Amino acid sequence: MPEQTGIAIVGCGFVADYYRHCLAFHPTLKLQGVWDRDPERLAAYVACWGDRAYRSLDELLADKAGAIVLNLTTPESHAAITEAAIAAGRHVYSEKPLGMTTAEAERMRDLARSAGVRLSAAPSNLLGESMQTAWAEIRRGAVGRVALAYAELDDGMVHRANYRSWLSRSGRPWPARAEFETGCTFEHAGYAITVFAAMFGPVRRVTGFSALLVPDKRTDPPLPHPAPDFSVGCLEFDGGVVARITNSIVAPYDHRMRIIGEEGSLEIREPWDFSSPVMRRGPSTSRLARALERRLPALGGKRVPMARRSPYRPGRSGPTLDFMRGVAELADAIRTGRRCRLDEDFAVHVTEVTEMIQHPDRFGRPATVRSTFAPIEPMDWAR
Known part of the structure; x- marks a missing residue:
């Protein structure tokens, strides 16, 4: 059995199912649990996948088994969740964008460095x-x-x-x-x-x-x-x-x-x-x-x-892009002490x-x- 890195998912919306589908192709990742601020959304996700549901964000962040917090919340929530995870001493992989402004992204980078944790963000298609x-x-x-x-x-x-x-x-x-x-x-x-x-x-x-x-x-x-x-x-x-x-x-x-x-x-x-x-x-x-x-x-x-031939197989209902590959890249970088290819x-x-393209x-x-x-x-x- 390969050495595993624990992950915890925050946000159980549309894209979270894509990530969850891809988890099976990464035996080095172990999902510890999930949480969403919407109880109905959380219940539907847990019923579908059979994962453990945290009772609150605080409970998720207190669980040290989840070394990486996978931030799959809405874009405007990315910064707040990422900063909370960093403050709890967790590494973070965020869905895109890392922040809605460059200033937000820079603040998260600086907080992660001060806390001695890793920060990474989607998309991961570069790794495909x-x-x-x-x-x-x-x-x-x-x-x-x-x-x-x-x-x-x-x-x-x-x-x-x-x-x-x-x-x-x-x-x-x-x-x-x-x-x-x-x-x-x-x-x-x-x-x-x-x-x-x-x-x-x-x-x-x-x-x-x-x-x-x-x-x-x-x-x-x-x-x-x-x-x-x-x-x-x-x-x-x-x-x-x-x-x-x-x-x-x-x-x-x-x-x-x-x-x-x-x-x-x-x-x-x-x-x-x-x-x-x-x-x-x-x-x-x-x-x-x-x-x-x-x-x-x-x-x-x-x-x-x-x-090489891709080990990822989307199947009938999965995405054509292996969403979990970026998370696995971050986990491997943490385990081996090397720089992550998708670093902060x-x-x-x-x-x-x-931001320069959208808001010139x-x-x-x-x-x-x-x-x-x-x-x-x-x-x-x-x-």
Whole structure:
């Protein structure tokens, strides 16, 4: 039996079922119990999964068997729960975003360091097979010097979808109001920022733009403070790479990520799928190749062999992304005494860049990024 690290979950909403589904693939993690401020939500989760329910947040934080607190509360509650866990001497893995502002994220980082505990945050798709495979291709020079990267994070008009029927395994509805008020940038941009920053180094400047294009999301009652439903950020990295990240819940669904080098490009169709194929394409230099690229853009690529076959299996009802992999990464870093790949500096950096894209009015154009982080190591199996 592998050495196990105890974890405790705070927040039993929609995403908590995704995390719980993925727990079975991580024998080094042991769930000690769960808590939610809503007794009905807590009861439904426990009935579904059979886990122990804590009677209060204080009881959860007093249980030292839960070395890592997994913060799955609503975004506006992340800071308060994380700070309470740090004060109780617990390590924390937070769902994204770490904080709703850079100042919040920095405060949590500083508190964790003062308390001598670890702090980490989602998303963890950087640790998945697709992204690690693409990164290995870049390191070996398969597309030459990388100059440019694109990420499309368009989710379609979600407010016109039948989202009221979207229920998690324990029966929790998709939190539409919270999603619309937090905004697609804070909810989704991290899936691209974490990947590009790990590959290309810290972001140094951000030119952001955001807008609320469809104010009426057809909620009842109407949203008092709907967030921007479109944003675009142009990012300049330390190493000279430039990236463009687009987020929206207006344009049709498109999650392509493209990394363009002088000798070709890499494409990942779905950053939320650990097993999404990685395609490598050479530069189109002939007239025929350029014509095919325009008329049949899906052709001409070569599938890159995965760095390994993913041990994660979503099954019929599970997410395509192993949500628990980030928690397992933090647990392993604690056990071995190494730096976590998704550590507090990295989480602060992602938060700052995200805030600059969603709220460019708070910063200059372009905005200079203050935060930084040490180089990220690839996964051992992808070196």
